Amino acid sequence: MAMTPYVRTRMLEQKPPPVTSVGPAGWMRRNLFAGPVNSAMTVVTLGVVALLLSHLLPWVFLSVWNADSLAECRQIIDETWGTEHSGACWAVVRERFLQLVYGFYPWDFLWRPNLTFVLMLVALAPVLFTGLPRRMLVFSVLYPFLGAWLLWGGPVWTPLLALAGFGVAALGWRLGGRVNAILAVALAVLLPLLWWILVMGPLGRGLSALLPLGLEPVESNKFGGFMVSVVIGMSAITLSLPLGILLALGRQTDLFIVRSFSVAFIEFIRGVPLITLLFVASTLLNYFMPPGTNFDLIVRVIIMATLFSAAYIAEVVRGGLAALPKGQYEAADSLGLDYWQAQRLIIMPQALKIAIPGIVSTFIGLFKDTTLVSIIGILDPIGLSNAIRADSAWNGIYWELFAFIGFVFFLFCFSMSRYSMYLERKLNTGHR
């Protein structure tokens, strides 16, 4: 069979697709009623959803927002909708709103946690959105000191001097580097430790005596509610990031002893429930400290939560490291960069970028797990809900508080998980 040569003389333009395959009708046919099984599923699901909503919606919306006690609430509901109706008594949320959010933070200073929170978003922005100028990262690095100072208050010198410790470390590195590397490392480690332990306290006191700049100190047992969740969650995740990176590197090295310790630590932490670690924080940590050390429960919880999330972060970062092509290490080596330069300039920026979704999920997990601190007597939202119910005005209230707390957690976690999905998508396309 001979074939006929063919040349198209006129190119065809785009045509719109046939109507059956687009538009609402086409959509419904494809997505809801494609075949009998599919249609049946649609109908059943609709029924179940309708049933659920018909119970839930009246409770949520035919409800009381203004009342001083549960009894008053019940009375208002009975008067307005009759005794059959059971509506929510959101008045408790209204009355205790500030407490649920800030705990017992002095009312006059609420701007401080608020500002801290806003600044946190600013500090996070350059980490989370890679499009922003890199220079903003400087603020992100400084933020932990600023945030801690804003929340806990005290003289402005404390965070400044703590920061200066890193300057001292750099100085030690420089000075020691002139002589030799051993001295450089030793000085870079020892000098800042000496600075923090010996110099910082007296110097800080001296400076505050000279120039008493500062904020009214607020003790952390005044922290409560969602603020405690956010503070514990954020501190633990920020602190655990460097620790987690070190552990991940430790787990990856060829150095047997370092690797064994890293693995042992990671596996131990990941093998026990967080609640046992919190118990350690609340009942045992003092045994492990020199007599007389006494830091407050929230700080102890933050330490434990940090160790906890560090183990998880380490695994996430290890995933990021593993995802990097070997060529990146080799290219860095062949250019003459040393191990730490390569890590800092080449490997970590990429590995962390890959790991961000994982880090965000770790954070979500940790943030949710902060509710466990209610078990050791910290008044996080759940702990507070118990305390509120111990008030005779609200004794017996139940669903409303949990619904509210659950809702807020959902808002936080959901938006974060959406963000991490967005990142994952971005990374996926970025790799192609």
Place this chain on the structure above:
Amino acid sequence: MAVSDEVAIDIRSMNKWYGQFHVLRDINLTVYRGERIVICGPSGSGKSTMIRCINALEEHQEGKITVDGTVLSSDLKNIDKVRSEVGMCFQHFNLFPHLTILENCTLAPIWVRKVPRKEAIETAMHYLEKVKIPDQANKYPGQLSGGQQQRVAIARSLCMRPKIMLFDEPTSALDPEMIKEVLDTMIQLAEEGMTMLCVTHEMGFAQAVANRVIFMDQGQIVEQNEPRAFFNNPQSERTKLFLSQILGH
């Protein structure tokens, strides 16, 4: 390499959209039994989509595709029938990594054609010999080189004894040394008279075995001709431009 006048594939005024995007526009193509057709064209011109429509991996919205006398409709039976007559090789081989080479080749005959295992194994070994890797039969795909994997993929399709073979850029994911192995296998197949549609940019291959080259652009068949004429004397401007890029260096 005889071309009969029986029609193997017949595409009439076929149109396809992805959402609002009109990927394939008024495709008309008749392939006769024994023909070896090479399809080329710039990236995104719809080559893959077209041959995927032929074995119903993609639905088309308008027009009629008849494969070996069976009209492709939404009827599952027709689709099954067509698929068991048409073999397909993908750019990324898509071997089943959890099965050995032999299992890859016998899976479909056993479960679709209901061939007894022994017979299926014999057939598989036959085709594996044909593609020159009988000794790899008990390895897993991950243990083979790209070229070997692609040859397994071809053998796997052949085990279903298809009447028509579709190839979608079978060599473009391969290292240069391995391209030759695969092209050799395909040439051999062509010599045995298999009806073949092949999306490829290996112009050497096109010149050696194709009896028709189709050039696509913007979802349309822009030019078709026998290879010599196509390469030496392209008619349309687009074809010329494309060929100058491809053969450039």
Place this chain on the structure above:
Amino acid sequence: MAVSDEVAIDIRSMNKWYGQFHVLRDINLTVYRGERIVICGPSGSGKSTMIRCINALEEHQEGKITVDGTVLSSDLKNIDKVRSEVGMCFQHFNLFPHLTILENCTLAPIWVRKVPRKEAIETAMHYLEKVKIPDQANKYPGQLSGGQQQRVAIARSLCMRPKIMLFDEPTSALDPEMIKEVLDTMIQLAEEGMTMLCVTHEMGFAQAVANRVIFMDQGQIVEQNEPRAFFNNPQSERTKLFLSQILGH
């Protein structure tokens, strides 16, 4: 393209094992300043391993490698010294995807050579111009084509002002259209008298610029000769076989 009689690289009785596997066997090689050496051989013959040993990306277990007067030992300082004198280009470019082209090129000078940023940028732009992509300086590697990326990789190495350049199949991951761009850059480099060791199968390149071709097989240097003699009159059987395959299709 003058070859001096200063020794740039000296490899003496070098042996290397991966576990039990003897990859490099008794390698002896002296490279003079200004020489352009092409290394070829079948896959797995140890070409990459050899040139990776030269800048200590791999450790060798026996023998002595002297690069530009520095003996490669376990002393990190020597390794650092050698690496800053030797540039290397990889098959997959290995650009740093999170840095712009310019940052890729200035990173090592700034952190390793401690060059002031401004000067580093000037040097970088100089070499980027040399490889003909100064206008891409602020893009990210992902935005460039393969050929452009490989040229950036070359520029990046050059920014360290190395005395010796190593290339490991710099064109084999590239589309045919882009190979030429990269080869041109390399030829230009050769013309300027750079000492070069290049693993490649681009025989055209070898004939054009190499003043020595080395053929490796099974971890050994099997044959070396100047290009004309090597291609026209290979001595060993293996070389002949290999050349017939390479130049075959």
Place this chain on the structure above:
Amino acid sequence: MATVSEPPQGGFRLSQLIYDTRYRSMTIQIVTLIGVLSLIYWLGANVAYNLAALGKPIDFTFLWAPANYDINQMLIKYDSQDSHARAALVGLLNTLLVAVLGCVLATVVGVIVGVLRLSSNWLVARVMTVYVEAFRNVPVLLWIVLAMAILIEALPQPRDFRGDDPAASMLFDAVAFTNRGIYLPEPLFTRSLGEVPFFGIFDISLDLLALLAVLAAGMLAVRAIGRRAERIQNATGDRPTTWYLSLGVIALPVLVLLALLGFHLGYPELKGFNFAGGIYLRNSFIALWLALSLYTAAFIAEIVRGGIIAISKGQSEAAAALGLRPNRTMRLVILPQALRVIIPPLISQYLNLTKNSSLAIGVGYMDLTGTLMGTSLNLSGRELECVMLTMLIYLAISLVISGVFNLYNQRVKLKER
């Protein structure tokens, strides 16, 4: 020719500790070792000092003292005169019970939801998404407490079953849903084989062992049938239908054995304050079990979905191009591969579930944290010992689970070049 500078011979210099690759790793490791050991020493010394100051040296003998408290749910015999150690064992078994059942339910629900999320039915997919998002994004402790509250508030109390016109009644006169838990009929045997003690720790029912033995035999028979079907398929290409045979082989012997043992059901009955007889699933158990399972199922659903998506595209196209039908594709091509992707994260979910079961504390389920780290700790005042012991036990459970699954993973790993 350049002069080749030899490496400086002789004298070991201190800087080699850092600059020489041979010594460098040694240096780092020894420094780490010293650092970690001194940290451990420091902590240990502090503990020793603090405990000495308190006059409370580490002492595990309290474990053998009578516990003096009661536990409601016990899988082995226990009363308040038994030791703390036995109470801990009861707690451990309760932990394992809820963990195992939780993993099972979570897997079932998770797989179903994960597959439904990929359903072509928009509404179903959406509803499943809502389920997944709701459960994933709210703390599990809240879910546990809520589940408990719902059980308590929504179900009738035993009192409601009383009287001539009760407000609630039993399902089929056999199952009672009350707000204290669910009462199910229990299997009883008139010709019971009795029990044998197991190392003196607890008793095992011989009836159960006999049943398990018969079941195992049935499974073997089913395997044999399957193999025969395969042989026939290999020979003729057609696979005979075998499901009714398999069912018979499993069910018949079991029924015969049950008849021999004089099997009958003991129904729960309302007696005094509570139902008596039957199997009693306590509220705390159900709440914990449901909440943990549903919470974990949301994560498993995502894993399953991810696994299927990861495999599906090219592979299912290849299978389709070969003419395999979708269900066959699923069984022969997608699932075997998806499982490999799914199982590692699945295990970490199992581990999470097991660890989260320690939140039993929120609903008063007497698991390990409720006994050893709860009441025993409070009554004996031995915080250090109790908490450490609890951590070690959890660690052991985790290591065993991940060890077993790692072995499995090793075995199914894809062969790569």
Place this chain on the structure above:
Amino acid sequence: NTLDDVKARGELICGTNTGLVGFAAPDANGRYEGFDVAWCRAVAAAIFGDPEKIEFKPLTTTNRFTALAAGEVDLVVRNTTWTFTRDVDLKLDFVGVNYYDGQGFMVPKELGVTSARELDGATVCIQKGTTTELNLSDFFRANNISYEPVPIETNAEAQQQYLAGACDVYTTDASGLAATRASFEAPGDHIILPEIVSKEPLGPLVRHGDSDWADLVRWVHNALLAAEELGVTSANIEELSASTENPEIARLLGTEGNLGEMLGLSADWAKNAIKAEGNYGEIFEKYIGEGTPIGLARGLNAQWTEGGLQYAPPFR
């Protein structure tokens, strides 16, 4: 030395309950209020003259003793039962009894139960990890009847379960039962059974080994008791301290003698302590007495002169 530490710190740290109606709970402004809390304030007032120089640490049943032992808190007033092992083995010092309690049972009236001995087979809600758990076990063993314990973490949850009928009986300290019952919609539908199955002397406790500090807390406690006995109230305290004839009152309020100095405090320490929240009787009435929703009768906690057990040693 705890007192010096407290003075140096400028505030007292007092361990208290995370929330127990009437005894300790934060109000909407986060200020802790309650019967136990009043003791903390009194001690703070005795030391500093200011009942607000105090910080509260909510403690759980699990960490209350360690927190004290580790020095995180200076004293614990958290409805804690004084028992032998706690005093001796756990190295704590109880300094007095601010509430004589006993474990009781509450049941719905409609069950028709009149004695705890009729509770065979009942489901009992019980607050976990406390002495109540031991008592319950002992009581049922002693009477050879069975029960189903439902351990519960907080009073609020116990109340919820009990009201929903998830347990037939709620057992805890009688004070707690009364307080819980008072908050019901229909308190009359529930009765507290006559059996009190245990002695639960609740009181403040301090670390073992600092007797000076223990003395201070003990005598603040005693001062509150003595004040009631002597008729010193927050209303008349100023007047009395200015012009009292009674030498014991004078010694108590520091207008005579140097008791304060002996404790290392100012002379008006007891006056400040009493002024903080009133004397024992006033505190009782304010937070848990019959005038409050909790509505507890004085009972055992009446002054010895009224036939109760509260008895302050003499101030001399």
